[in-house]
Amino acid sequence: MNPLCQCTADISGIKASEAKLSHLVHHDALTNLPNRLLFSARLDHAITHRNTNEKIAMLHMDLDRFKHINDSLGHTYGDELLIQVTARLTQTLNPTDIVARVGGDEFAILVEELDDNDDASRVADNIVAAMEQPFTLNGHDYFTTASIGIAIAPDHGEDIDVLTKNADIALNQAKDLGRNNYALFQPELSESVEEWIKLEPQLRKAISEKQFRLFYQPQMDRSGNNIIGAEALIRWQHPERGLISPIHFLGIAEEIGLMKKIGNWVLEEAFQQLAIWRQAGLRSFKLAINLASDQITKQNLPDKISSLLNAYKIPPDMIELEILETFLLEHQHESSKTFTELRALGINLALDDFGTGYSSLSYLKKLPINKIKIDQSLVRDIPEDANDEAITKAVILLGHTLDLKVCAEGVETPEQRAFLEIEGCDQLQGYLFSKPIDPADFSNLLRQHNRLVALEA
CATH class of the missing domain: 3.20.20.450 (EAL domain)
Structure with a gap:
């Protein structure tokens, strides 16, 4: 083989391996969604390049009763449920929205170019409604609803750490409200956590x-x-x-x-x-x-x-x-x-x-x-x-x-x-x-x- 061709093939192989490794590092293996690392980078970029009159929403979503389904049916069906949740989220959100799997049954969503906070609430409301519909596992219907916490930039923070923390606080508030619900971050919630x-x-x-x-x-x-x-x-x-x-x-x-x-x-x-x-x-x-x-x-x-x-x-x-x-x-x-x-x-x-x-x-x-x-x-x-x-x-x-x-x-x-x-x-x-x-x-x-x-x- 021509040494030049061999060199080109080697370089191509190395680039392919690097691309594959990069994808593995930045994506969830089960759902192929962006993972926490990639989502954080996207969120940071969105905050940094946000237009003055636009708002950005971070939604932190947790599945209700997922552990019960996972423990009773087994991890195979738990994984299948997560894949179906991913598909439903993708269908519910706009193509420009970014959804990531950031934990076992936790998802994060980035929505850009919002006019006001009500726009973020409507996105969360649509997700909650979508998750209320049954999921079919092994021929049977099962239900797992969603709890969602919302933090808005710049209202609730203008850096990734603050925004993520406040979305987590709002998620806990949504759970306290009875789950199958969403909550918009309120400053007094942060004060309560800091007091805690x-x-x-x-x-x-x-x-x-x-x-x-x-x-x-x-x-x-x-x-x-x-x-x-x-x-x-x-x-x-x-x-x-x-x-x-x-x-x-x-x-x-x-x-x-x-x-x-x-x-x-x-x-x-x-x-x-x-x-x-x-x-x-x-x-x-x-x-x-x-x-x-x-x-x-x-x-x-x-x-x-x-x-x-x-x-x-x-x-x-x-x-x-x-x-x-x-x-x-x-x-x-x-x-x-x-x-x-x-x-x-x-x-x-x-x-x-x-x-x-x-x-x-x-x-x-x-x-x-x-x-x-x-x-x-x-x-x-x-x-x-x-x-x-x-x-x-x-x-x-x-x-x-x-x-x-x-x-x-x-x-x-x-x-x-x-x-x-x-x-x-x-x-x-x-x-x-x-x-x-x-x-x-x-x-x-x-x-x-x-x-x-x-x-x-």
């Missing part, structure tokens, strides 16, 4: 350094004149930021798996304080303690409560454990044995945040609940809102029909108090009577109501 990142290591430290405090809010009888109990409410005494409300840290604690530890600390602290008040003469009183889901599902809660009752010599009827209605709806069957055993100990059980729209009345008959607490969102607009009045009346009637005590939370005005007393609500709780206060102040409140008849030990 700052607080997580400090929250872990708070447990070991004993920075938590329990406050107590009185529960009154239906007249609003007599203290019949209290709810124990956690606060975080941050060394630099002061007292932090649980709304700012309990969600983080739950997400990172700290709620069992924090919940058990609350139980120990509450029992100890109740023992002190009992030594000071407190009787005919119930202390309500909120339960975290991990306390119910990840430990033997009846044994824990029994141990605390014995250690602090607390009569069981002085303890009331509060369970969120949303938890009960999700874990009714697996937790029913635990609740039955707690009632066998003599412990009272209350259903918190009742009446917020997710109620299923069957568990009120099946589970050994003693009390329901009307959510403060229903009490807040009494007497101005006739619908809230009607719902509150119905909840009180329902509770009494089932022989349950009814407590109204969030009572803040004399008008609310009067309405609830007329309707026969058994217990009232809210700022009208007292905000949550520390143990020393609550002890003084008990003395003012002649509930402590001896000096505290």
Whole structure:
């Protein structure tokens, strides 16, 4: 062979190999879509060369229930599903849009030359609608919907890292909204994530350094004149930021798996304080303690409560454990044995945040609940809102029909108090009577109501 021809053939072979290698490096092997590396380069180029009056959208899409299909049918069918998703995305999007597979069941989409944010929302809406249609695997129809987060340049960032991060944050928001949905990035979401990142290591430290405090809010009888109990409410005494409300840290604690530890600390602290008040003469009183889901599902809660009752010599009827209605709806069957055993100990059980729209009345008959607490969102607009009045009346009637005590939370005005007393609500709780206060102040409140008849030990 002519040496020149041989050289040319070698160069051609090298170029072909380089092209093949480049394609492998920049594309997903299963779907042949651009991978994360190539998508990032395209996104960076689009941001850099964006016209002043145009917008660019990055959409981060995650398949809902993909893991369930993949695990139940096997990876072969999981791969086939991803290939079909790729085809459907390609058919739904414009030819100029770029779609990439950036993870197992994650896709990223780049849409350029948008006039406004609504254009990006319409693209996401079309994708969500397309993914709602069934996928055929092995002759059978299966469903996997999509959750999508949207970030817009320049509104939500003008560099690749910021835009990608904000699209991820928006995706999590879409999942929180119930999946099969999309969410446009909102700046406050970023602030929330940054707050989370700052607080997580400090929250872990708070447990070991004993920075938590329990406050107590009185529960009154239906007249609003007599203290019949209290709810124990956690606060975080941050060394630099002061007292932090649980709304700012309990969600983080739950997400990172700290709620069992924090919940058990609350139980120990509450029992100890109740023992002190009992030594000071407190009787005919119930202390309500909120339960975290991990306390119910990840430990033997009846044994824990029994141990605390014995250690602090607390009569069981002085303890009331509060369970969120949303938890009960999700874990009714697996937790029913635990609740039955707690009632066998003599412990009272209350259903918190009742009446917020997710109620299923069957568990009120099946589970050994003693009390329901009307959510403060229903009490807040009494007497101005006739619908809230009607719902509150119905909840009180329902509770009494089932022989349950009814407590109204969030009572803040004399008008609310009067309405609830007329309707026969058994217990009232809210700022009208007292905000949550520390143990020393609550002890003084008990003395003012002649509930402590001896000096505290």
